[in-house]
Amino acid sequence: MKAHASPDTFPPRGHTAKRVSIIDAAGAVFCREGFAGANIDLIAVEAGVSRQTVYNHHGDKENLFVAVVRDLSEQSNAGVFATLATFPDHPKDLEADLAAFAVRLNCNCLCNREGKFLRKLIQAEGERYPELFAEWRDEGSTKIWSALAARFARLAYAGFLDIDDPDLTARQFLALVNAELQTKFMFGQTPTEAEIRKAAANAVRTFLRAFGKQPAKARRRETIEA
Amino acid sequence: MKAHASPDTFPPRGHTAKRVSIIDAAGAVFCREGFAGANIDLIAVEAGVSRQTVYNHHGDKENLFVAVVRDLSEQSNAGVFATLATFPDHPKDLEADLAAFAVRLNCNCLCNREGKFLRKLIQAEGERYPELFAEWRDEGSTKIWSALAARFARLAYAGFLDIDDPDLTARQFLALVNAELQTKFMFGQTPTEAEIRKAAANAVRTFLRAFGKQPAKARRRETIEA
DNA sequence: AATTTTTTAGACACACTTGTCCAATTCGTC
DNA sequence: GACGAATTGGACAAGTGTGTCTAAAAAATT
Numbered sequence: 315m316k317a318h319a320s321p322d323t324f325p326p327r328g329h330t331a332k333r334v335s336i337i338d339a340a341g342a343v344f345c346r347e348g349f350a351g352a353n354i355d356l357i358a359v360e361a362g363v364s365r366q367t368v369y370n371h372h373g374d375k376e377n378l379f380v381a382v383v384r385d386l387s388e389q390s391n392a393g394v395f396a397t398l399a400t401f402p403d404h405p406k407d408l409e410a411d412l413a414a415f416a417v418r419l420n421c422n423c424l425c426n427r428e429g430k431f432l433r434k435l436i437q438a439e440g441e442r443y444p445e446l447f448a449e450w451r452d453e454g455s456t457k458i459w460s461a462l463a464a465r466f467a468r469l470a471y472a473g474f475l476d477i478d479d480p481d482l483t484a485r486q487f488l489a490l491v492n493a494e495l496q497t498k499f500m501f502g503q504t505p506t507e508a509e510i511r512k513a514a515a516n517a518v519r520t521f522l523r524a525f526g527k528q529p530a531k532a533r534r535r536e537t538i539e540a
Numbered sequence: 541m542k543a544h545a546s547p548d549t550f551p552p553r554g555h556t557a558k559r560v561s562i563i564d565a566a567g568a569v570f571c572r573e574g575f576a577g578a579n580i581d582l583i584a585v586e587a588g589v590s591r592q593t594v595y596n597h598h599g600d601k602e603n604l605f606v607a608v609v610r611d612l613s614e615q616s617n618a619g620v621f622a623t624l625a626t627f628p629d630h631p632k633d634l635e636a637d638l639a640a641f642a643v644r645l646n647c648n649c650l651c652n653r654e655g656k657f658l659r660k661l662i663q664a665e666g667e668r669y670p671e672l673f674a675e676w677r678d679e680g681s682t683k684i685w686s687a688l689a690a691r692f693a694r695l696a697y698a699g700f701l702d703i704d705d706p707d708l709t710a711r712q713f714l715a716l717v718n719a720e721l722q723t724k725f726m727f728g729q730t731p732t733e734a735e736i737r738k739a740a741a742n743a744v745r746t747f748l749r750a751f752g753k754q755p756a757k758a759r760r761r762e763t764i765e766a
Numbered sequence: 767a768a769t770t771t772t773t774t775a776g777a778c779a780c781a782c783t784t785g786t787c788c789a790a791t792t793c794g795t796c
Numbered sequence: 797g798a799c800g801a802a803t804t805g806g807a808c809a810a811g812t813g814t815g816t817c818t819a820a821a822a823a824a825t826t
Contacts, residue, residue: 329823329824332773346667347576348574350573350574351574351575353813354813354815355813355814363773363774364773365775366773366775367772367773367774370772375814375815434664436727437660437663437664437726438574438660438663440726441727447726447727451726455723482720482742485719485720486743488719489716489722492715493712493715494708497681500662500663500666500677501670502667516708517712520712520751523750524747525746555794555801555802558802579783589803590804590805591785591804592805595784595786596803600784600785601784601785
């Protein structure tokens with residue numbers, strides 16, 4: 315009885331490479347095939363690992379699934395918050411800066427691997443693991459919305475925007491940014507850089523038509539004066 | 541000629557009740573469990589039918605799945621076009637009329653059974669059946685967008701809206717209308733009437749802030765003058 | 767180099783599903 | 797009531813997937 319005394323946490327040491335390799339492969343397979351359709355043998359092959367190793371690391375198929383979602387959630391949230399830090403708090407050109415931010419948001423958070431996978435897994439298996447996805451929601455999207463809303467409130471206070479409800483504004487901003495990518499997402503396709511840029515530009519233009527202060531609007535039309 | 545001479549199309553007569561019952565049950569189960577996880581025995585039970593009958597009617601699991609999606613597509617499209625016909629072409633109160641339309645759209649098309657199921661199935665299995673969902677897209681969403689865009693163009697021409705690209709406008713309208721329901725949808729929950737109404741009101745307000753003609757905007761603030 | 771730990775490949779039991787076949791039964795229609 | 801078609805329940809073969817176990821091989825640690 316020398317083997318892993320604490321089987322629930324993790325084996326002794328740093329063979330973490332296999333660990334993440336398994337999680338990555340499992341994420342891909344779960345997404346492609348769904349939970350029921352996912353085959354552990356296939357996951358093992360795709361991870362370059364024997365099936366037994368998968369069981370050694372994560373025990374159960376269900377356990378593995380949970381680990382995958384947790385991992386994706388963490389990565390995704392980290393990405394979002396990192397991008398959120400690049401929000402244009404002191405914009406030079408509000409429209410351009412917001413558009414650039416929207417592009418970053420799309421590229422780094424919504425269109426990347428984690429974003430795609432997480433979205434699909436939530437859609438497919440969310441109802442089966444309410445507590446798991448509640449966790450994702452409470453740690454992730456809710457906080458993200460709040461953070462984004464705070465940024466918009468700040469812009470409004472600085473005189474760049476005219477908004478009533480920052481939370482609503484944040485939701486609508488995200489909705490507009492995604493408006494044109496929805497169809498792509500529906501089929502698991504990834505939009506091109508150019509499509510993302512165009513979508514962001516369209517979204518921000520409409521957003522500012524609704525919420526931009528007059529001076530900003532005017533300045534936008536008359537280009538730069540100084 | 542009562543016997544089914546053409547076994548591929550449909551048996552002779554009106555035991556269609558079982559047929560639709562099977563399709564309905566299959567839709568629910570496919571949605572809950574995914575294609576791979578769906579159990580034909582369970583579908584049979586849920587349809588109040590013996591397993592053999594399921595096979596008699598649709599032959600294959602794959603066949604059954606295709607039939608389900610086709611059926612959902614048709615129903616969903618029919619619902620959308622019916623709702624589209626209630627678009628306020630000659631609005632008395634643009635904001636109120638558009639909001640009411642948005643509510644109808646949500647209730648009859650996006651939040652109902654067909655909408656929910658179809659969305660989930662497309663997300664989950666869309667990549668596995670490209671031609672099936674291409675069909676849905678070409679017959680459904682594409683035409684819907686065009687139709688909605690045409691309505692907005694008409695409103696613009698009549699002086700109610702100020703828009704550049706009707707197609708884009710239509711997409712953004714839909715995006716805004718859904719903005720607040722996304723989270724609910726993510727977990728398969730169905731928004732309440734009240735939530736739908738509020739979401740629609742918020743969406744239309746922002747929409748009109750962006751695209752409403754000045755007179756409409758002004759009238760909105762000063763309430764009714766006559 | 768020796769020892770401990772992890773990984774591997776394969777075999778294995780077990781459960782579950784699909785799809786078919788068939789005899790008995792029910793249903794609808796005449 | 798009789799007839800034919802549809803439905804049923806149950807048994808069945810074949811395939812597949814999970815999770816366990818084992819002994820041998822590989823890796824890492826000392």
